[in-house]
Amino acid sequence: MFRVHSRVNFPMLLRVTGWLMMIEAAFMVFPLIATIIYQEVDFYAFLVSTIITGVVGASMTAFIEPSRMEMAKREGFLLTAMIWVVFSVFGMLPFILSETPFTISDAFFEAMSGFTTTGATILNSVEHLSHGLHLWRCLMQWIGGMGIILFTLAVIPMLNHSGGMQMFNAEVTGITHDKIRPRVSQTAKGLWLVYILLSVLLCVLLWVGPMNFFDSVCHALSTMSTGGFSTKDASVGAWNSAYVKIIMTIFMFLGGVNFGLLFKACTGSPSDLLHNDTFKMYLKIISLVFALFVITIVINGQVLSISSVTIDPLFQIVSTITSTGYTVTDFENWGTFVLAMVFVLMFFGACAGSTSGGAKIDRMLYLLKNLRNEIHKCIHPNAIMSVRINGKIMPSEIVSKVIAFLCLYVLLIMTGGIVLTAIGIPLVDAFFSAFSCISNTGLGAGVTGYGSSYEIIPDVGKWVLSLLMLIGRLELFTVLILFTRSFWRK
């Protein structure tokens, strides 16, 4: 055994993991029901997966008796990172056991892509999948969107202590983790409530439109979580309906807003939302990029209908900035400038505390304000400048943390891209895939013209990309800290 044994409270970690796996098994019951309704062969895949997950989880809780209950920072980080891997490992079972079995690499990639709401897929065509698998893919995104840990905090009262706090901090995105209520379980409940209500509303709105019930459920799940899995090969384009696009644009947009702010807006102070610097920036970026898109489309002569200068670019922008990764039909023809803008949108993503990926607009704000200060200081070296967000001065430690984050983020994209080129993927595609995965956008490799899905990437590459997705979803530090020696050393 390693000498670190007493440092981390492993029995407690495993026990909590057991609880969480039972929750995952409970979620698997939904696709199981779907397979019963549609009388599909995958019924057995889901039955076996649910039983395995449930039994392993239950036995872990029942037979592991931790001597001490407390969980500190280390356990918080480790558990959070571990849970996401464990969920993907068990979440891939239905894919492996299904009628058209996936390889382990493919299944793990698909599951990780689901939970991290990346929405990258190894399937060239999704339409042959059973209803059960479709629902499971979207459900994975929905759970991962708001956060596995956050869900657990809302439902398991036992984690309502400082150990739960550590997990909350390790999972929730953003620079500072604003609590909306004093206790972490109340915060988790509040956030999930907003999330569930929005999802239900979206589902109803889509169902009213041209979608059937099953498709609207799946799309509601993957839109609200800004994941991007679809039940159709042509994605949202399959319906060719402005109504669907408008509704989905609105909800993807909401999915990119800090849920804490949404909660406050719903519970009585909507003005907070409008006065929030990040939210204002979010709106500004979307409007600016929209103008640029429209101009480019007009110059390139791609105005095919009224929707190609209105809802189509808007849909594409919101889908990219919120890291959803749906694409509209003519996107590839809009030119390389649009593609460049897409890079920028992907890099920063939407607001922290939302279901979106990327480095978050909050960090961009810090970076820009700090840059402005530094430039100003070149001429006025004695000027005292501070980074002010929402009217409050941010300590310089936080600013340097943000900058460290952004450097690390770029470094990881570089490393990921270089590793992918080593296994024979063309340069641009290698970097684009790494970028797309770490920002949890999951825009297909197809965008750059290399294959039509991630299937073409060799197995090693799929594991590398899965790791990148996890690192990106947990905002770098939670995962990377596990690879440091000081984490494990006594």
Place this chain on the structure above:
Amino acid sequence: MKIVIVGAGEVGSHLAKLLSREEQDIILVDKDADKLAAIDANYNLMTLRGSPTSFTALRDAGVENCDLFIAVTPYETSNVTACAMAKKFGAKKTVARIDNYEFMVEQNRDFFTSLGVDYLIYPEYLAAQEIMTALERTWVRHWFELHNGEIILVGVKLRDNARLIGMQLKDLSYTQQTFHVSAIKRNHETIIPRGDDRIRVNDILYFTVTKDHVDDLLEICGKTQYEIKKVLIMGGSRIAERLAALAEDKYKIKIIDNNLEVCKSLPERCPDSEIVYGDARDIDVLREEGIEDIDAFVALSESSEANILACLTAKEFGVNKTIAEVENIQFISEAEGLNIGTIINKKLLASSKIFQILLDADINSSKCLALADAEVAEMVVKPHSKITKGAVKDLNLSRDMTIAGLVRDGKGMLVRGNTVIQAGDHVVVFCLAGAIHKVEKLFN
């Protein structure tokens, strides 16, 4: 219960941490973002940056629907103002920490009540009172009175001359019926003893007794009560001033301080005490001031370390009772292991006091005192709660708690194995830190 605490200083953050482990909604407000950041990231509570007397900050904290508002910033004026504002916003109860004795005087109470300040906490005064209790009962380490003194909790450190040494608790329960051994503190660890636990030398025993039987403990613990006449105080702090004010007519007090300015100003407030300018850490000074004839030595300087060491020195000179103020909570357990009689900590005293206020404000979640790693709660039994379902010994209570005593119809009594607890009883429960949830389940 929703509690807003303003001021993340030592008392504020200690309270916030303690309360966050209970089922309380805590919002901690402070001007200093750095102080808040560490607490926010590690404890189950919400923090808010803002001035204690800012309308926006108080509104953001949701003061209008909070059950208890606690202002414990270092400045009494901000505390009083903040409480007044909070009360106007709609806070149910307000508590302000003050450091001016005048505010505590009874005839000035109405003024504060009219302002909207319900309770005043003066930690230095609490400390002085605590020292008085210790001086009156020299053999006791801890002395807590519960429910108007009907039940008393006594902590005693056992030496090798105590009759109890080597006995198992089950032997005790047949011979003695007047006390209950509720907890034992042994080597930095608090244990809830069972029948087969044996009492050892240097254990600190926490007894629960009814008020008529306190004196029985003296004999079985091998203690004698010393009469205190001369008290030497090291450090002319505010606690010393308050202590002098309380005890000048009872004891002969001598205060040693090494700050000339302090010494010059002290006679005005402590007219009957003798003031000496000098360093109490200097053995010659102590000899000159007659340390050999002193009955009690109280170390109240700013430095916890100096206080501990000075008390040890005084012990060597044969002083019977030494009392040290120790402000670093981490040091308390160490200091208790040494031969220092009583340890005073303003933070713990202030938080205990606020716990009691909580008890008054919300009868259902009763809290009272927090020892280093154990808690004593006074719970009111609700009808049909689990605890009333049979004799105590048949309830299979968990090992980290014990029921010490109860008050029924205003009369204190001890709890035995075959006692049946009834609804409406006030029950005193000892539990280890973290077990309070289990206790609450039993009573609700």
